[in-house]
Amino acid sequence: MEQASTADRDTPRYVGVANEIAAQIASGQLAVGERVPSVRALARQKRLSPTTALAALRHLEQRGEIEARPQSGYYVRQRPQLLPSLDMSRTAKRPRAVAVNSLFARLVNDVASPELIPLGSAVPEHDWYPARLLQRALASATRRRPQWLSEYGYYFGVDSLRHEIARLYAGLGCTVDADEVLITNGCMEALNLALRAVARPGDVIAVESPTFFGFLQIIESLGMKALEIATHPRDGLSIDALRQVLENSETPVRALLVAANVGNPLGTTIPPERRRELLRLCARHRVVIVEDDVYGDLHFAASRPPPLRALDPDAQVLLCASFSKTLAPGMRIGWVIGGAMTESLRLAKFVNSVATPAALQQAVADVLKRRTHARHLQGLRRACQQQIGRFSELIEQGFPAGTRLSRPQGGFVLWLELPACIDVLELHERALLDNISFAPGPLFSSSGRYRNALRLNCGRELTPPVIKALRRLGQLAGR
Numbered sequence: 001m002e003q004a005s006t007a008d009r010d011t012p013r014y015v016g017v018a019n020e021i022a023a024q025i026a027s028g029q030l031a032v033g034e035r036v037p038s039v040r041a042l043a044r045q046k047r048l049s050p051t052t053a054l055a056a057l058r059h060l061e062q063r064g065e066i067e068a069r070p071q072s073g074y075y076v077r078q079r080p081q082l083l084p085s086l087d088m089s090r091t092a093k094r095p096r097a098v099a100v101n102s103l104f105a106r107l108v109n110d111v112a113s114p115e116l117i118p119l120g121s122a123v124p125e126h127d128w129y130p131a132r133l134l135q136r137a138l139a140s141a142t143r144r145r146p147q148w149l150s151e152y153g154y155y156f157g158v159d160s161l162r163h164e165i166a167r168l169y170a171g172l173g174c175t176v177d178a179d180e181v182l183i184t185n186g187c188m189e190a191l192n193l194a195l196r197a198v199a200r201p202g203d204v205i206a207v208e209s210p211t212f213f214g215f216l217q218i219i220e221s222l223g224m225k226a227l228e229i230a231t232h233p234r235d236g237l238s239i240d241a242l243r244q245v246l247e248n249s250e251t252p253v254r255a256l257l258v259a260a261n262v263g264n265p266l267g268t269t270i271p272p273e274r275r276r277e278l279l280r281l282c283a284r285h286r287v288v289i290v291e292d293d294v295y296g297d298l299h300f301a302a303s304r305p306p307p308l309r310a311l312d313p314d315a316q317v318l319l320c321a322s323f324s325k326t327l328a329p330g331m332r333i334g335w336v337i338g339g340a341m342t343e344s345l346r347l348a349k350f351v352n353s354v355a356t357p358a359a360l361q362q363a364v365a366d367v368l369k370r371r372t373h374a375r376h377l378q379g380l381r382r383a384c385q386q387q388i389g390r391f392s393e394l395i396e397q398g399f400p401a402g403t404r405l406s407r408p409q410g411g412f413v414l415w416l417e418l419p420a421c422i423d424v425l426e427l428h429e430r431a432l433l434d435n436i437s438f439a440p441g442p443l444f445s446s447s448g449r450y451r452n453a454l455r456l457n458c459g460r461e462l463t464p465p466v467i468k469a470l471r472r473l474g475q476l477a478g479r
Contacts, residue, residue, distance in 0.1 A: 014055035017046055021056070022065050025076055031386050036066055036074045083396050083405045086233035086266070086417060089449075091241045095204040095227040095251055098220035098446045100213055107428070107443070113435065117460075117469040120439040122264065122413050123329060124459025128383060130367070130376060134328055138363040145362070153358030155350045157183030157335070161365040165335055168368070174310035176319075180337045182345050183356045187294045190320035190336035192218050193348045195255065197341050198288040198318070199224055203254035206245070206287070208237050210415070210444035210453070212264040215257050215292075219446075226446035227253060233406060236260065236268035239278050246285040255288040260308045262295035265415045265444055265455040267408020269299065275311055283316065293321040294334075297377050299410035300385050315339030323364060325411075326377060331360045384412040384459070391458040394467065398474030412459040417441075418452045418477050425451065430476050436469045 011019075024030045036057070037045060043053040057074050060066045067077045107120075142149055156162075162181040169176040184190040191214070199205060201223030207215055209228035219226050227249075230241035237258055246253060260270045260278075270278065282289050293307045309319040318341065322334030333356065338345040349355075367373065391414055395405060402419035418424065424440040431438065439457075441450025460466050 013048070014052050014059055017042070017048065017052070017056040018059040018063070018065075021060055022063070025065055030076050031382065032076050032078050032389060034076050035072075036060075036076060038073050083399070083403050085407050086404050086415070088233065088238070089209045089228075089231045091230040091238075091245060092209070092228040092447050095225040096446045098216045098224075098226050100216045100443055100446070101220055103440075103443060104213060104217065107437075107440070116432075116435050116437050117466055118437050119456050119460065119466075119469065119473070120437045122325075122455075122457050122459070124383075124412055124457070125461050128380060128459065129328060133367055133370075134331070134363060137366040138359060141359050141362040141366060145359075148357075148359040148362065151358075152355045153361075155355045156346045157181060157356065158358050158361040158365060161333075161361045161368075162335075164365050164368040168373075169307075169310075169337075172304070172306040172310060174306050176309070176337055180315075180339060180342050182336050182338060182342065182349055183361055184322075184334040184336060184349065185353055185356050186324055186332040187292065187320050187322035187334040188214055188218070189349075189353065190322065190334045191215065191257070191290065191292060192222075193345050193352060194290045194318040194320055194336050194338070195219070195222060195224070195257070196348055197338070197344050198290065199254045204251055206242060206253045206256045206258075207446075208258060208263055208266075208268075210265055210441065210450055211257075212259075212292070213439075213443040216444075216446055219257075224254075227251075228446060228449075231263075231266065231268065233266055234268060234409070235274070236263050236266070236270045237278075239270075239274055239281060242278075243281055246281065246287065253285070253287050255290055256282055257290045257292070258308075259292040259295065261293060261305050262299050262408070262410035264292075264295060264411065265413055265439075266406050267295075267411050267413065267415075269305060269409045270308075272305060275308055279308065279312055279317075289317045291317050291319050293319060294325055295411045296321065297326045298381055298384050298412070300381060301409070304410075309337065318345075326380060327367070327373070328364060331364060332356075333360060333364050381410070384410065387412055387458040387462075388414065390462055391456065391470070394462075394470050395456075395474065398471045400474070400478035403477075412457065414456045414458055416454050416456065417450075418454070420452050422452045422477055424454050427454075427477060431473055434469070434472055434476070436473055438473070 039050055039053045043050050066074045068074055162178040165181050166176045166178040204225045204227050205219050206227045206229050208231040230238040291308050296304055307319055309317045319337040404417040406415040428440050439455040441453030442448055444450055
């Protein structure tokens with residue numbers, strides 16, 4: 001006997017089942033490109049006749065929710081995009097001294113309320129990460145070696161973790177000597193050390209536009225200047241625009257700070273066929289590349305692209321990353337792979353913070369040794385992609401006409417450009433009155449650009465309060 005699945009008994013059974021599957025698609029439980037249950041599986045799951053199960057799937061196909069693939073089954077269909085994607089940004093006319101720390105400090109103070117719906121900070125739900133596994137690993141590490149709680153440990157990192165990181169990169173075709181790996185307190189310290197090692201106050205650092213405000217904060221704190229380079233909304237940093245700057249600018253560029261894989265905030269990825277060109281260009285003009293790979297493992301492709309360092313036989317790229325987005329945000333375990341600059345980076349690390357807690361390092365190393373990390377990353381990438389889809393759909397439904405939306409290739413943040421008449425700093429003030437926060441666009445520029453743009457964290461579970469907050473933000477933007 002077929003089991004009822006809708007409250008409305010006047011609705012045909014196949015329509016009710018189709019509505020249930022459509023809700024799974026809308027919520028992200030079934031992602032774009034994912035196979036939906038077959039006729040036989042659906043009939044068994046819902047206690048339907050095969051005829052009713054087939055009718056439900058055909059009804060979904062007629063509604064455009066799924067598509068049939070010959071001899072394969074039904075799959076979730078890519079929904080049409082209701083909002084246009086972004087345009088390519090422009091290169092700044094000249095390098096600028098950076099001044100984002102004061103704005104950042106003011107915004108941080110504004111969002112301190114525990115009642116706030118935090119859509120600004122790029123930190124997902126805590127249950128995305130294996131907290132219990134990490135807790136057990138930490139307890140085991142301190143039992144085996146309790147002195148880790150009473151000593152600094154090696155300032156360049158615990159050997160077991162450095163070897164595990166080298167092993168992970170080897171799996172990407174990126175040869176790294178474990179001795180090159182310097183463990184840091186998150187990726188921010190890694191980037192800070194790398195820039196201090198290659199540049200001096202007053203030097204020019206080329207960055208994407210928009211770029212992660214943390215990059216700008218580091219550049220500002222070191223007394224350097226930022227030069228924003230035109231950036232494509234899908235392919236990332238424009239190599240042609242960078243070439244024009246390097247060949248024509250009167251002010252030399254000392255370093256390029258770039259995320260080749262899943263840039264923040266756009267979710268961009270430099271195409272594989274252009275990466276060697278970028279490396280040759282920077283080598284010719286003696287520009288050191290500092291690569292941020294913190295979101296690389298969250299790329300939506302079946303296999304993540306390797307970092308630029310994999311194509312750099314001379315090890316001139318300083319590769320920075322961490323487990324803060326993929327495994328354990330609270331542990332703040334990052335690293336920089338320095339090649340020929342390893343010794344100077346080690347000394348700078350000691351001066352900066354002495355060491356990273358050894359017990360935390362060993363706990364992460366023990367988790368990586370379990371060889372379950374790849375499966376965890378697979379689930380994490382799936383969750384990110386689903387959340388991006390769900391947030392995008394809500395934004396398309398509720399934000400004003402003229403809004404443009406990023407189409408990230410990985411990660412869990414979205415970049416929105418609102419109609420030009422909207423000032424996001426003023427919008428942020430109004431949103432705070434409704435206990436809603438986001439990251440305003442001017443944070444992501446050294447020249448005060450993007451006053452009509454914002455970044456949203458899609459790593460928040462879409463609970464009724466979060467959905468209400470997102471819809472309310474769209475209403476405020478439309479006023």
